[in-house]
Amino acid sequence: MSATWSWYVIALLALNILGIAWLLWWTARRRPGDPKPEDTSHYWDEDITEYNKPMPRWWINGFYLAIAFGIGYLFWYGGLGTYQGYSQWSSAREHERDKAARNATLAETFRAYDGAPIPQLAADPAARALGQSIFANTCATCHGSSAQGAIGYPNLADDIWHWGGEPERILQTVMDGREGVMPEWGKVLTGIGGDNAVDYVIAYVRTLAAPGKSLQNDYLASTGKKLYDGVCVACHGVDGKGNTELGAPDLTDDYWLHGSSTASLRETIVNGRHGVMPAHAELLGETRARLVAAYVWSLSNRPAPAGSASAANSEPAR
Structure with a gap:
């Protein structure tokens, strides 16, 4: 002022x-x-x-x-x-003082879990309950109370991971966030393959989830494969399995983040998608982020008994 x-x-x-x-x-x-x-x-x-x-x-x-x-x-x-x-x-100073006191109380509560391996935390019912509580307060807004997501928000309760489902990868996602970008390919594909190019690619992409299907008598899909190999293969791979380093989804499963309708697929290809998972390191801190990552990991991985050797060193089957 x-x-x-x-x-x-x-x-x-x-x-x-x-x-x-x-x-x-x-x-x-x-x-x-x-x-x-x-x-x-x-x-x-x-x-x-x-x-x-x-x-x-x-x-x-x-x-x-x-x-x-x-x-x-x-x-x-x-x-x-x-x-x-x-x-x-000032209200700001009072807020900071109260926040510091609350954070100290929380730090004492979570101290026992500092640095613990995620599989070990996932096998501990108390730690898993804490992680679920943190998830409900922080993550459920986007991913839902059951963690099954919605259109545009990933389902965390299945075994499909765009950025990798290993424990440390999930922790990295929670801490640092993710930003997935699907470029706009509509004009590029139209310039290469004509007005129906996008529909050709959609036809081919649908065959990726049907192993063994022949493209010999499928003009749309066979034409789409040529376009796919020239444009889409860089991110999604020759076999359509995707790339967890880029967040490029696997196109061979039956999971579609933005919906599987032709209109939705066309929108994705023509105009692209831009998904952002916010970083939560500053909001949660390392230990609480570890607890929520353990809860999320446990949703698709049966935890080993607490204290066992496998609990400390296990990796998810993917």
Whole structure:
């Protein structure tokens, strides 16, 4: 706030306070010539009379005390422009202090799980319950309370992982986030294969989930394969298995992040997709991120008994 605005706020507050005090003083005093309190000429039902009496002195003094309290409050806590107040209090500092205290309590709660291997945490019911609670508070907004996702948000309860399903890969996803980009290929494909090029590619992509299907008598799919091999193979691979380093999905399964309809596939190819998983390292910290990663990993991996050698060293079957 500039000095000009600061003085403007101070002047406005001062005028309001002085105006209220003057109005209270002016309306509370009686002047010579004022009619008697009972001389209002307002009567109802013959025996009900309206009086015009001043407020009791204790009530008026209460208003003055409230004004004095307001002035003291402004000087103590601030509110006069850029003046911070004698106490130097601010809601931001109070929030940071309370946050630090809560974080200390949380750190003590989670200390037992610091650095623990994710399979080991997944095998511990208490740790898994903590991870589920963190998931419900942080991740369920996008992935759903059951972690089964929605259109555009991955299902975390199956065994399909666009960025890899190994424990440390899941932890990396939670900590650092992911950004998946499917470029716009509509104009490129049309320029290479004509107006129906996108439909040719869609026809071929659908055959990838049907191993052994012959393309010999399928003009659309066979034409689409040539276009796929020239454009799509760089990310999704020759066999369509995708690339977890790039987040390129496997096209040979029956899972479609944005839907499997022809309209949805056409939208994906023509206009591309841009998916962002936010980084949660700063929000959760390493231990809580590890716990939620363990919970997510456990959804598609049966945890080994806690304390066993396999619990510390197991890798998921993918």
